[in-house]
Amino acid sequence: MTSIEAHVLQPYKYGFVTDIESESVPPGLSEDVIRLISAKKGEPEWMLEWRLKAYRHWLTLKEPTWANVKYGPIDYQAISYYAAPKQRPKVESLDQVDPKLLETFEKLGIPIAEQKRLAGVAVDAVFDSVSVATTFRAELAKFGVIFCPISEAIREHPDLVRQYLGTVVPTNDNYFAALNSAVFTDGSFAFIPKGVRCPLELSTYFRINASSTGQFERTLIIAEEGSHVSYLEGCSAPTRDENQLHAAVVELVALDNAQIKYSTIQNWYPGDEEGKGGIYNFVTKRGACRGRNSKISWTQVETGSAITWKYPGCLLQGDGSIGEFYSVAVTNHRQQADTGTKMIHIGKNTKSTIVSKGISAGHGQNTYRGLVKIMKGAEGARNYSQCDSMLIGSECGAHTFPYIDVRNSSAIMEHEASTSKIGEDQIFYCKQRGLSAEDAVSMIVNGFCKEVFKELPMEFAVEAQNLLGISLEGSVG
C-alpha cells in the first residue's frame, strides 16, 4: 500500500502571499477592539450593541471539545481581528480597485475586473476583513436583487438586516458563532425579492492574506416568497507555519416556495505533510426553511483546512419544506474533518436528504457527524441518509456518528452506510487497461463522489473535480 500512499504529495497551489500594505488592529480581543471594528465599518449603534452582547455571552462559554479532532489550545488574544488592504479608496468602478488585489483574484481564477469578469456569475471578493469588489451589482439591481458586502448592507439596508440577522444562528448558538457575532468583519448579503429567479449565480470568494489574523465572515441570504437563488462560495489562504482561525456564520432564510442552493468549495490551506500550519475552519451554517414548500440545499466540497468543524443544517419549519445536504470531505496528510449536517423536521410532510462522502488519505481523519431530528408535530416526515467512506492507504481513518431523534411515529427514516478502500487491485485493473495511476485515482474518486458533484452548479463541477484530483494527487501510485 505504500506505493499508493506515495502519490498524494502535491503542493498546495494557492499558497502565495499578496505583497500589499495592510492595516490591522493589534492582536487581542476586548470590547474596545469590537468598538474599533464597528467604527471602521461605520456601523449604526444597534449593530455595536448586538456585537457587544454576543461578546459578553462568549466570555461565559467554553470552547467545545466534543468534536473528533485534536489541536492545541487557541490563544484568542494572539489573533488580530481586523486586517484590510491600506488606503482603500471609495471605488466608483471595479477597475479602480488596487491592481494587486485584482491580480490576486485573477490568480485564484476569480477575475473581477469589468472586462474579464466571469459570465453568468456575480462575485463578491473578500480579502482578509473587507470586501474589495462585487461584480454585476447594477445588473442584479434591475431585478431587485441586492448583492453586496454585509458591512454595506448593515448601513444601506438596516431594516432587512435587523429583521433577519441572528434569527437562524442566534448569537448564543455556540462558542464560535458567538465569537463571530462579536467580531465579524465582512461577508456577503443577498436578498432575492418575491417571485424573482436570480438571473446570475451569486458567488463569494474569501481570501485570507495577512498573517496572525483570523477571518470572521458573516453571510446572510434571504429568499422571499417564490424566489430562487444559487450561491457559491470559494476560499483559499497562503501557506504558513501558523494556524489561522476562520470562524464564519452563514444564515439562509427561505420563505414560501423559495429555493436556495448553497454550494461551497472549501480550499483553505490544509497545512503541510507533517500537519504544520493550516486553517482551523470552525463554521456555523444553517438555513431556515420558514415558508411552506421552501427548499434549501447545501452542497459542499471540503478539500482544505487543517481542521474542519462544520455542520450546515436546515430547520424545516414550513410544511412541505425540503432540506438537502450533499458533501464531499477530503482529508489528506494530517488533516482532520468533523463535518456533517443537522436536519430538524418541524413542519408537516417535511423531507430531508443527506449524502455524505468522506475520503481519507495519508494520516487524515474524517468524521461524519449528523443529526436528524423529527419533532412531535412533524407528521409525515421523511429522511434519507447515505454516508460513504473511502480510505486510501492504511494510516488514515473514517468515523461515522449518525444521531437520530424521532418524536413522531409517522416518520420514515432510511440510513445507508458503506466503507471502501482504494486498493492496489483497483489501480492495477485501471492500469491494465492503459490508464495512468493518476487517472485511475481520479476516476475512482470522482465515481465515488458523483452523486455530490452532480448537485454543483455546472460552472463549478469541473473545478471541484480538478480540485479533488489535486488534493489527492500523490495518494496512489
Added chain:
Amino acid sequence: MTDQVLLEIKDLHASVEGKEILHGVSLQVRSGEVHAVMGPNGSGKSTLAQVLAGHPAYTVTGGSVRYDGKDLLELDPEERAREGVFLAFQYPVSIRGITNSYFLRSAVNAIRKHKGQPELDPLDFLQVLEDKLKAIGWDDSLMNRAVNEGFSGGEKKRNEILQLAVLEPRLAILDETDSGLDIDALKTVAEAVNQLRSPERSFVVVTHYQRLLNYIVPDYVHVLAEGRIVKSGGKELALTLEEKGYDWVRPEGAAVS
C-alpha cells in the same frame, strides 16, 4: 498465422511475498496462435498471467520476457497495456459511479494517445462500440452500468471479453475466464473470443478445466505444475489431461495434493 514471435518467455522466475511461485517458465507464442496453459490449483497459472501484466505484488527474480521485440519486464503495467497486452481478469474489480462506457472510452483514448492517434469523442466512441458489439453479437446492456458494479459472475466475464474486443490487444491473456460460468455463458464468451481470433492477435488461455478448450480450440497446450511447464503438446493433450488428471504429468517426486 505468421512466424513472427510475439511473446518469448525464457526461464521466468517470480515470487510473491518472498515465496517463489514460478521456477523457470519458458514459452514462445507466435502471432495468431492460441496457447492454453493448464494446470492444477496452485501451479502458478494465475501468477504467470499477473506477472505478464505487471501486477506489483509479484516480483520477477529471474529470466526474461520479450514482447514484440521489447523487454516486457521493463515496462510499467499501463505501458504494457498501451502496447497491446490485455489481461482478462479472473476477478475483475468494480468501480462505482463510473459507467462502463466512460471507463472503456478512457482506456481506448489512453491507448490511442500512446499510438499518436487522435482521441475519440463520446459520439465517435459510441460508433466504435456499436461496431464491436455487433461483431461479437452482443447488446449494449452492460455499457451504461457502473464498471462491474453489481454484475453477476457471468456478466463480469462477459465484460472482460467486451473490453478485449474494444481495446484490440495483440496479446490477450485470459485468466480462468471459464471459472464460475454455466455452460450457456461459457459458450457465449467462447464464441465471442473465437470471433476475436485473428492472424495478428495471440491468446494465452489460462484454465483449470478442459471444457473451455472444447469451444476455444488451442493450437498448443502447456501443462504448468509447481511453477514449471512440465508438458507441452497439441490440443489433444487437453483431452488426455481430462481423462488422466494432472497427477499423470506431475513432476517426479512431487507430493500429491
